[in-house]
Amino acid sequence: MTTQTSAAAVPAATATAAAERSAPAPLRVAVVLGTNREGRFGPVIADWVLAHVRERPDLDVEFIDLAEDEPPSALSFNPSPEAADRLARITPKLAAAEAFVVLTPEYNHSFPAPLKTLIDWHRAEWQAKPVAFVSYGGISGGLRAVEQLRQVFAELHAVTVRDTVSFHNAGALFDDAGNHLDPAAPDAAAKTMLDQLTWWGIALREAKEVRPYGS
Ligand SMILES: Cc1cc2nc3c(=O)[nH]c(=O)nc-3n(C[C@H](O)[C@H](O)[C@H](O)COP(=O)(O)O)c2cc1C
Numbered sequence: 001m002t003t004q005t006s007a008a009a010v011p012a013a014t015a016t017a018a019a020e021r022s023a024p025a026p027l028r029v030a031v032v033l034g035t036n037r038e039g040r041f042g043p044v045i046a047d048w049v050l051a052h053v054r055e056r057p058d059l060d061v062e063f064i065d066l067a068e069d070e071p072p073s074a075l076s077f078n079p080s081p082e083a084a085d086r087l088a089r090i091t092p093k094l095a096a097a098e099a100f101v102v103l104t105p106e107y108n109h110s111f112p113a114p115l116k117t118l119i120d121w122h123r124a125e126w127q128a129k130p131v132a133f134v135s136y137g138g139i140s141g142g143l144r145a146v147e148q149l150r151q152v153f154a155e156l157h158a159v160t161v162r163d164t165v166s167f168h169n170a171g172a173l174f175d176d177a178g179n180h181l182d183p184a185a186p187d188a189a190a191k192t193m194l195d196q197l198t199w200w201g202i203a204l205r206e207a208k209e210v211r212p213y214g215s
Pocket of ligand 1 (some may be wrong): 035037039041042043071102105106107108109110136137138139140141170175
């Protein structure tokens with residue numbers, strides 16, 4: 001004799017768990033703009049990325065702009081009150097995030113110094129979390145900056161997602177209102193990147209609930 005399971009026979013706890021699995025709470029994503037250069041192009045890129053993140057109901061976004069929230073330039077195990085104040089504006093946002101989108105230009109074949117300073121001030125805040133990249137620059141599109149950042153984040157036990165969005169000769173790609181002139185390909189790239197980030201973010205959230213990450 002075979003036994004069929006009807007919906008009514010499914011225990012309430014099992015049904016609830018299944019529903020939670022199919023619709024997890026939105027992933028808390030921090031978008032980090034990694035430059036504070038005067039006259040920077042970065043805000044155009046940030047607005048474009050934030051628009052893509054905000055249209056997704058599966059993501060909750062926090063924006064960290066290193067021109068607004070600048071980490072202290074000198075690392076210290078005993079920060080001054082001023083340094084502690086600055087960190088108090090940044091660190092809780094990183095700690096609360098379950099995933100990151102790092103926006104980086106390329107400066108001399110690498111990423112900007114303030115971004116490295118932000119990374120180095122923190123440790124647990126990056127651990128066992130996924131990091132995606134949007135890069136921009138001159139001819140390189142920031143790709144070298146991203147490849148170097150992958151090495152940095154590996155040291156911090158973060159997981160970098162494969163697919164990125166990169167803007168080569170970025171200044172020529174957007175109109176004065178910040179709209180991309182030919183958006184189909186970058187829109188598709190952003191979706192792929194955010195899908196991968198979300199998969200990793202939810203997978204790591206669920207894994208850490210069962211087995212806290214120990215390093
Ligand atoms: C100091 C500096 C170094 C740069 N080095 C590179 C580089 O190595 N490769 C590249 O493709 N673009 C390079 N660029 C171009 C920048 O990536 C591009 O101007 C970008 O818009 C800079 O981001 P920002 O405007 O948000 O500061 C450099 C720009 C600056 C200011």
